[in-house]
Amino acid sequence: MGEAQSTNLVTxxxxxxMSGTSVDGIDxxxxxxxxxxxxxxxxxxxxxxxxxxxxxVRDEIFTLFDVKKATLDRVGRLNxxxxxxxxxxxxSVIAKSGLAPGDISHIGSxxxxxxxxxxxxxxxxxxxxxxxxxxxxxxxAARTGITCVSDFRPADMAVGGQGAPLVPFTEHLLYGEEKxxxxxxxxxxxxxxxxxxxxxxxxxxxxxxxxxxxxLIDGLVTxxxxxxxxxxxxxxxxxxxxxxxxxxxxxxxxxxxxQSSPKSTxxxxxxxxxIARLLAHQQEYNLSDEDLVATVTMxxxxxxxxxxxxxxxxxxxxxxxxVGGGGSYNPVLxxxxxxxxxxxxxxxxxxxxxxxxxxxxxxxxxxxxxxxTLVRRPNNLPAATGASRPVIMGKISYPF
Ligand SMILES: Nc1ncnc2c1ncn2[C@@H]1O[C@H](COP(=O)(O)OP(=O)(O)OP(=O)(O)O)[C@@H](O)[C@H]1O
Ligand SMILES: CC(=O)N[C@H]1[C@@H]2OC[C@@H](O2)[C@@H](O)[C@@H]1O[C@H](C)C(=O)O
Numbered sequence: 001m002g003e004a005q006s007t008n009l010v011t012x013x014x015x016x017x018m019s020g021t022s023v024d025g026i027d028x029x030x031x032x033x034x035x036x037x038x039x040x041x042x043x044x045x046x047x048x049x050x051x052x053x054x055x056x057v058r059d060e061i062f063t064l065f066d067v068k069k070a071t072l073d074r075v076g077r078l079n080x081x082x083x084x085x086x087x088x089x090x091x092s093v094i095a096k097s098g099l100a101p102g103d104i105s106h107i108g109s110x111x112x113x114x115x116x117x118x119x120x121x122x123x124x125x126x127x128x129x130x131x132x133x134x135x136x137x138x139x140x141a142a143r144t145g146i147t148c149v150s151d152f153r154p155a156d157m158a159v160g161g162q163g164a165p166l167v168p169f170t171e172h173l174l175y176g177e178e179k180x181x182x183x184x185x186x187x188x189x190x191x192x193x194x195x196x197x198x199x200x201x202x203x204x205x206x207x208x209x210x211x212x213x214x215x216l217i218d219g220l221v222t223x224x225x226x227x228x229x230x231x232x233x234x235x236x237x238x239x240x241x242x243x244x245x246x247x248x249x250x251x252x253x254x255x256x257x258x259q260s261s262p263k264s265t266x267x268x269x270x271x272x273x274x275i276a277r278l279l280a281h282q283q284e285y286n287l288s289d290e291d292l293v294a295t296v297t298m299x300x301x302x303x304x305x306x307x308x309x310x311x312x313x314x315x316x317x318x319x320x321x322x323v324g325g326g327g328s329y330n331p332v333l334x335x336x337x338x339x340x341x342x343x344x345x346x347x348x349x350x351x352x353x354x355x356x357x358x359x360x361x362x363x364x365x366x367x368x369x370x371x372x373t374l375v376r377r378p379n380n381l382p383a384a385t386g387a388s389r390p391v392i393m394g395k396i397s398y399p400f
Contacts, residue, residue, distance in 0.1 A: 010036060012105040013046070015090045015146070016367030019082075019112045019135070021189025021266060022214060022326060023061050024230070025052035026086060028093035029363035030104075033371055040173055043368060047097030048360040051089045057081070064114050065267055075114065075134065082112055083139030090144050107148040108370025108394070110362070111135040116153075116266045118162035129157045131164075137397035149370035149394040156380040161387030164264040168194040168207035169381040170365040176200065180319040183308065183346070185337075186361070187213040187327025190266060191304055194384070197316045207384035208261035208311075211254070211303035212270045214327050216296045219275040224289045232293055235332030241290030243298040247281055251299050257306060262386030298336050300327070305340035313344065324351040328358045370394055 011034045018027040029048045035041035053061070060078055064070040090107055094100070111133030120127035137150035153163030171184050171194045184194040194207040214231065221232050232238055256265055282292045304321075312318065321341055327333050328350040338348045351358040372379035378390030 010034070012371070013099060013103050014105055014367040014371060015094060015107040016363035016365065016370075017086050017090060017107060017109040017135075017140075018363040018366055019053075019086075019110070020362065021113060022218060023053065023058055023112070023189075024326070025050050026089040027359060027363040028089040029360045029367060030093050030097040030099065031364055031367050033368065041368070041371070043174060043364060045357060045360055045364060046099070047093050048357060048363070049089065049093040049096055050359060051085075051092070053085075057085065061112060061114075065271060067115065070114065075132075078112075079134040080136050080139055082134055083136030084143065086135045087140045087143035090140065090146070101145050104144075104146050106367075106370050106374055107140055107144065107146050108366035108368070108373075109135060109137060109140055109148055109150045110152065110366045111150055113266065116164065116264070116268065118157070118164060118264045129163070130154075131157060137395060141397040141399040145399045147374070147399060148397045149373045150397065151395045152366070152369060152373075152379075152393040155391045155393040156385050156387045159387045159389055159391050161380060161382065161385035162262050162264045163385065165192045165194070165207050165209065165384055166369060166380065166393070167192075167362055167365040168205060168384040169202075169379055170368045171207075172196060172202050172205045172381065173368070175322075176205075181316050183312070183318045183321040185210070185304060185321050185323050186325040187300070187304075187323060187330075187333070188325040188362070189213050189215040189218070190270070191300065191327070192264075193304065193307060193312075195312050195316055195318070202381060203383055205381060205383055206261060207381070208307070209264045209266075210307045211256060211265065212296075212300050213325060214300070214330070215267065215270050216274065216278065217293060217300065217330075219272070220278060220289075220293055220296060223275060223279065224293075231326075232297070232330065232332075235297065235330040237290055238294040238297040238330075238332040241288060241292070241294030243295045244285055244287055244291055247285050247287070247295050248298055248302065250281075251295075252302060252306065257303055258310075261311060262384065264385075294332070297330070297333050301333055301336035301340060304337060305344075308341065308346065309344065318346050320347045320349060322349055322351055322354060324356075324358045324361050326358075328352065
């Protein structure tokens with residue numbers, strides 16, 4: 001490397017915080033970012049921690065998913081409450097990494113999504129789209145003494161984007177390859193796919209939410225166990241059932257799967273009302289709990305493989321689908337994905353199988369997105385969100 005370049009290298013430490021649509025807790029990552037600010041950086045994961053939410057916090061978040069119960073006082077209170085919890089999670093992962101708060105340049109915090117309305121609602125002649133991620137950045141900055149960037153999505157929506165997905169911007173920087181076309185499939189609460197065509201510039205990268213991730217499986221298991229279990233750990237329930245093809249065909253008729261991208265979705269579509277419909281289908285089709293969970297697990301896989309077949313395969317035949325997020329720990333889901341995609345020439349692997357962390361990716365992404373905010377560089381990917389132009393996302397809270 002030439003002298004001019006090496007003197008340009010800067011190393012900084014940052015924290016990324018994520019609490020996703022599954023509401024399983026706070027993911028906190030510490031990273032070392034090397035490279036001139038705003039250029040293609042090298043990012044190394046130094047520490048990662050997941051702090052589960054207490055039942056009290058988790059219940060309050062789920063209560064506020066219901067718009068009728070999300071009164072201003074409760075939302076305001078949860079906003080600062082989560083701010084405190086995010087700050088604690090940041091301080092804890094920093095200590096675990098052997099660093100001190102004074103070593104950290106910034107925190108990037110996604111927040112907790114309560115509501116997401118990514119398409120236009122015409123009111124009073126205005127096309128309005130809106131989203132709510134809470135977890136007060138001012139509290140995080142004040143408690144940690146570290147500058148915090150939060151509330152990323154509104155800036156993208158202000159220029160006609162869906163405000164999601166945001167992680168693909170960082171996936172292009174971190175995972176893009178010259179020779180292979182990769183599909184990065186996150187299976188969190190919602191499933192989302194990023195297509196990284198071989199050797200492509202950022203304009204060619206595209207991404208969209210494929211539909212449910214673990215959200216339906218979790219919702220069913222929570223209901224069936226009377227709240228004792230929150231997930232189908234290891235796919236244990238699905239492995240004892242048989243998917244019902246007729247119900248699967250019916251569920252695949254959901255119009256979201258036929259919408260072209262950019263598109264994003266959430267609990268508004270695949271939340272409690274959808275679970276109630278699944279339970280009604282269970283009666284109608286006379287299915288055991290295991291059969292219903294197996295059917296919905298296959299639906300999750302099928303919505304991903306169909307999205308590839310319909311919207312990606314022709315233009316960008318892919319070499320590999322790399323699964324990240326909590327769904328990568330469900331072997332039944334992975335097996336269904338393999339059965340659908342390997343005949344199409346797409347190898348299915350998990351992030352872990354490639355030596356990468358399945359859990360830390362989104363938290364790492366927000367540390368990196370915040371890095372761009374602070375040097376006033378655009379950090380949305382219009383090809384993924386549908387925004388009319390690149391913008392600088394994130395709001396900055398200073399500790400002093
Ligand atoms: N051992 C496991 N077996 C089966 N499923 C698992 C396991 N561990 C995690 N999961 C699933 O992964 C989910 C959590 O995934 P993840 O943390 O990636 O979601 P998230 O970040 O909240 O969501 P999103 O990416 O949509 O915002 C859990 O709710 C559960 O359904
Ligand atoms: C509004 C919202 O919180 N969307 C999440 C959700 O969870 C997965 C998928 O749906 C994705 O669109 C997004 O999160 C990730 C972090 C993203 O923006 O890339």
